[in-house]
Amino acid sequence: MSLERVDLVDPTEVYDYIICGGGTSGCVIAGRLAEDLNVKILVLEAGPDNADLENVHMAGGWSKNFDSETDWNIVTEPMENIDNRKIKVSRGRFLGGSSGVNGTLCIRGTKQDYDDWGLDEWTGDKMFEYMKKAETFHEKDWHQADKSVHGTSGPLHTEPHDLAPISERVKESFIDQGLPYHPDMFSTGETSHGCGDVPRTVHQGIRSTAADFITKGYRRDNITIKTEVTVDRLILSRDSGELTATGVATISKAGKKVDYQASKEVIVSAGAYCSPPILMRSGLGPKEDLDKHGIECLIDLPGVGGNLMDHIICFIFYEVSKPQLTNDYLAYHDNALASTYALYQEKKTGLLSTFPFGIFGYARLDQRLQDSELWTSAPRDPGRDAMGLTPSQPNIEFLNTELYGGPMQYSDFPVDHKHAFAMCTLMFNQHSRGTVKLGSADPMQNPVVSHNYFAHPLDMLVMSEACRFANEIVMKGEGTKNVVKGSWPEHLTHHMYTKREDWEPHVREHATTCYHASGTCAMGLPSNPNAVLDSRLRVRGVGNLRVADVSSIPRLNNGHTQMVAYGIGEGAAEMIKEDARNGVLKLTAEVGKMAMG
Structure with missing residues (x-):
């Protein structure tokens, strides 16, 4: 369905920068650009403001934001290698985006992850500095933080998580089973085999979100925030033969269609699922796909919507024999949740003040997979394993929950x-x-998403071995082996499995997304035909247009994506400011011609 423009442009609605998407990266970019009080910025967000969304600020209420208007409610296509299951890939649809519904985890990965992008503007050293810039870290006496890697003046407030008793026992089992303790390893990125504590985007019981970059103490008069406004498409014009972004066409929740103009740049920051559709509805994407929906292809960019990456996660549940090791008694027993909620309301403490993940670990699997012909015979580059990783990068991550719970289907x-x-x-x-494709030219319709999990046999090999290792940690580890009573519920765990192949049915049935979708508008070198963006996040062949969010990353980091989104936002803002100072408002004719062939 096409939407004709029926409303005139208000002459006051002209901005220097328009940011399409008030999620993690978009809010960071807006906040940093607004530090120059001479520029005028517009932030467009499809969902509502988050100011009055209690379950955003109360981290323990995260799941209440799903299956409603504060969730994009995207469901994947059936995927053959996970028993044709569909996966609900929930994303935050409100100001602050998924920074307001995620697990609050600050796991940066390793510097090598970003060096692997092969882009001078985004080295590991630079990305770690960008992530540091966003943060204000709050210490706790018991935690041994490496102060050199933590920020002290960013709008994002973080602190370590106080472990529940079960997490202390899992930590003991990690160490016993060969994963030594490195307290701040998930901030330094220097350990690929060990366990440690993970800082969280929570301080004094309140979740810190990207919206804080443009609200609260950082609200500036030169930022205009419009919520419940969906971006239909980009407004593009030709100047001396080059395509240039001059604004955006939108539709409000009430159905009003309004165009906004940008005098300097349009920045698309709608995330891995929603940034590609904005480009495609604007005629920027794979010509074959655009033709199917009657959209004129202005630039054939085959990489738009491709290269979809994620981290697959599998939950293995255990029942314990001793009370109050886990936090179930604070949530599920009798009328416990009512008193837990009252405690949060009064003091901003207790179970609902944080996210119920405990201790975390990284592991390499080289030795455990040395008996696998699939592993040993797989092609590999010098110094890398069959998954393309160096010894400084982990193959897998472990984490424990501190009570029963997980994806919505676990009930x-x-x-x-x-x-x-x-x-x-x-x-x-x-x-x-995987892929993100248009299901319709209608901007109010969700895209068609397929993650294509386990399409490659090495993925299943690694995941099944990871589950076997995790089970050994629980069943043999000194901290947990004497308190595990059995599986919980019985149909979810077969904890006596010893063979790698025995874990494959479990993985196929229970593997799910970790909500780390990325890569669908990837940066790349000029020689890469599938790169959508150059190394400064500029869309190939289009002036005054960037995509800046996790859709831009060419390869998913070996960590979580929250801090990556903050890092991309910080880096993008610096590049936009730098290009403005240098008068670089358009791509060079050479780059434009290269992109259009």
């Missing part, structure tokens, strides 16, 4: 005074890639 809560937790395995650098 067998232990209301009968049982106690349970999950050991979770998360796989890095998967070989499989």
